[in-house]
Amino acid sequence: MESVCKRIRDQRLHDRIVSAEEAASWIEDGMTLGLSGFTRAGDVKAVPFALAKRAEENPLKVNVFTGASLGSDVDKLFAEKNMINKRLPFQADATMRKGINAGDFHFVDQHLSHTSEWIRSNVLDTIDFAILEAIAVTEEGMVIPTTSIGNSMVFSQHAKNIIIEINTAQTELLEGIHDLYEPGPQGERQPIPLSAPSDRIGVKGIQVDVDKIRGIVFTHQEDSPSTIIEPDEETVVMAQHLITFLREEIKAGRLTEKLAPLQSGIGSVANAVFHGLLDSEFTDLEVYSEVLQDAVFDLLDAGKVKFASCCSITLSSEKMKSVFSNFETYRDRLLLRPQEISNHPELIRRMGLISINTALELDIYGNVNSTHVMGTKMMNGIGGSGDFARNARLGIFVTKSIAKDGKISSIVPFVSHVDHTEHDVDVIVTEQGYADLRGLAPRERVQKIIENCAHPLYRDQLNEYYQEALKKGGQTPHVLEKAFSWHTNFEKNGTMLEKAAQPV
Numbered sequence: 001m002e003s004v005c006k007r008i009r010d011q012r013l014h015d016r017i018v019s020a021e022e023a024a025s026w027i028e029d030g031m032t033l034g035l036s037g038f039t040r041a042g043d044v045k046a047v048p049f050a051l052a053k054r055a056e057e058n059p060l061k062v063n064v065f066t067g068a069s070l071g072s073d074v075d076k077l078f079a080e081k082n083m084i085n086k087r088l089p090f091q092a093d094a095t096m097r098k099g100i101n102a103g104d105f106h107f108v109d110q111h112l113s114h115t116s117e118w119i120r121s122n123v124l125d126t127i128d129f130a131i132l133e134a135i136a137v138t139e140e141g142m143v144i145p146t147t148s149i150g151n152s153m154v155f156s157q158h159a160k161n162i163i164i165e166i167n168t169a170q171t172e173l174l175e176g177i178h179d180l181y182e183p184g185p186q187g188e189r190q191p192i193p194l195s196a197p198s199d200r201i202g203v204k205g206i207q208v209d210v211d212k213i214r215g216i217v218f219t220h221q222e223d224s225p226s227t228i229i230e231p232d233e234e235t236v237v238m239a240q241h242l243i244t245f246l247r248e249e250i251k252a253g254r255l256t257e258k259l260a261p262l263q264s265g266i267g268s269v270a271n272a273v274f275h276g277l278l279d280s281e282f283t284d285l286e287v288y289s290e291v292l293q294d295a296v297f298d299l300l301d302a303g304k305v306k307f308a309s310c311c312s313i314t315l316s317s318e319k320m321k322s323v324f325s326n327f328e329t330y331r332d333r334l335l336l337r338p339q340e341i342s343n344h345p346e347l348i349r350r351m352g353l354i355s356i357n358t359a360l361e362l363d364i365y366g367n368v369n370s371t372h373v374m375g376t377k378m379m380n381g382i383g384g385s386g387d388f389a390r391n392a393r394l395g396i397f398v399t400k401s402i403a404k405d406g407k408i409s410s411i412v413p414f415v416s417h418v419d420h421t422e423h424d425v426d427v428i429v430t431e432q433g434y435a436d437l438r439g440l441a442p443r444e445r446v447q448k449i450i451e452n453c454a455h456p457l458y459r460d461q462l463n464e465y466y467q468e469a470l471k472k473g474g475q476t477p478h479v480l481e482k483a484f485s486w487h488t489n490f491e492k493n494g495t496m497l498e499k500a501a502q503p504v
């Protein structure tokens with residue numbers, strides 16, 4: 001009872017505690033769910049499982065909207081049980097990926113700052129149940145989120161019903177690190193009053209209409225750990241190239257050693273690049289990002305980063321233990337925000353972020369594909385990379401120059417799917433070097449990208465394509481009938497190499 005009173009401080013809600021099974025029984029076929037959770041952090045863990053169990057006997061399909069990817073294998077389970085009509089705006093699960101690419105259900109791949117606007121303006125199906133993980137509900141009926149905020153605020157404001165999962169495995173010290181700000185409807189909005197990552201502009205929890213809270217479920221389960229792979233030789237070299245570029249910016253007087261607020265995308269490469277900053281001379285750094293991965297906490301520990309603002313905290317198992325058992329040392333250096341604020345174009349442009357995201361492939365003119373393998377198969381989704389790249393002071397994309405033991409070149413004549421156009425891409429970094437594309441016309445970009453970033457195995461082949469394209473002329477020369485020949489060659493022969501060269 002003591003725990004109940006501590007976690008549910010609004011007396012009106014004490015009689016609404018139910019089992020996950022009971023809460024799941026309220027969900028009907030065809031409904032739309034808005035689930036908390038962003039990149040495996042702060043996701044609801046009990047009700048989705050109970051729903052999947054129920055679906056074994058009574059099949060049903062639901063629309064699933066979230067902040068970003070879910071942990072606890074919820075996406076996997078929902079895909080396996082064929083429970084999805086439509087999923088948005090991001091996922092990163094292998095089974096769900098398979099279902100999407102088989103056409104078993106629909107996936108809307110969306111800029112992560114945009115979902116809230118669609119919900120606010122009733123573009124999407126009305127949310128029947130917002131299901132949110134929380135630390136506590138305060139005396140005033142304010143829901144305190146856990147390790148992510150994602151879209152939880154907008155979901156709960158617009159849902160017909162709310163179910164809360166109070167997760168007692170999440171440290172209560174998280175209370176006070178959230179900053180919930182509601183921008184209001186488009187067309188009636190004021191400028192968002194935030195000009196530095198540490199600015200607090202909102203309140204500490206999500207104010208909900210308590211009459212909409214249908215039930216509260218107690219759980220005790222940690223977030224799923226991240227799946228980050230430790231930096232390897234190549235990603236370490238990439239980090240060094242990026243740091244060399246940043247030093248050049250300082251020499252040119254465009255940055256100081258404090259750099260500018262940093263954003264880094266998900267994935268092993270982006271994490272490794274942040275790791276690279278540990279041994280650099282840069283200091284007093286600030287982070288304004290979506291996800292805080294392990295490397296940001298290493299930078300906080302080393303005193304390199306003085307403040308980090310984010311939308312979720314997603315850590316490896318080991319890091320989770322050390323960070324959450326010692327959380328009071330981080331509390332005054334962290335803020336969690338809704339994803340529409342962490343990814344807001346107005347703020348990204350105002351603060352002049354340095355934004356580092358990962359490409360799957362890019363082309364000789366600087367267009368980037370972050371999502372579609374061989375132009376058709378969804379990997380994860382665009383996530384926040386587009387929110388940041390277009391609006392940042394520096395839109396940087398990193399990728400290894402080759403994939404699959406050299407059978408794939410990450411630099412191709414024409415990307416097979418475009419997420420970030422040449423207009424949004426300032427700098428490209430691979431383990432070969434970096435290409436600063438700012439101020440360069442398409443024809444000036446080609447040589448830089450091939451010489452500085454492409455793998456030696458593919459440089460001649462890229463040059464041959466470009467020479468042939470030049471004969472056709474144009475602002476952005478191409479040989480259209482050959483533009484995707486590298487991809488079709490891979491599909492036919494298992495390699496992008498035209499001549500029978502030796503894969504590395």
Ligand code: COA
Pocket residue numbers: 264265266267268269270290291357358359360361370371373374379380381382383384385400402403404408409410
């Ligand atoms: N064609 C086909 N496959 C490719 C490829 C290409 N051009 N380039 C890389 N891959 C494969 C790799 O071989 C690897 O496959 P595996 O899982 O079978 O080993 C996989 O893609 C991941 O590549 P990796 O080099 O390990 O990079 P990563 O873990 O950093 O992930 C992205 C890279 C692009 C998939 C990931 O960063 C992403 O989804 N980005 C888009 C969303 C985003 O940027 N969000 C940022 C804000 S949240």
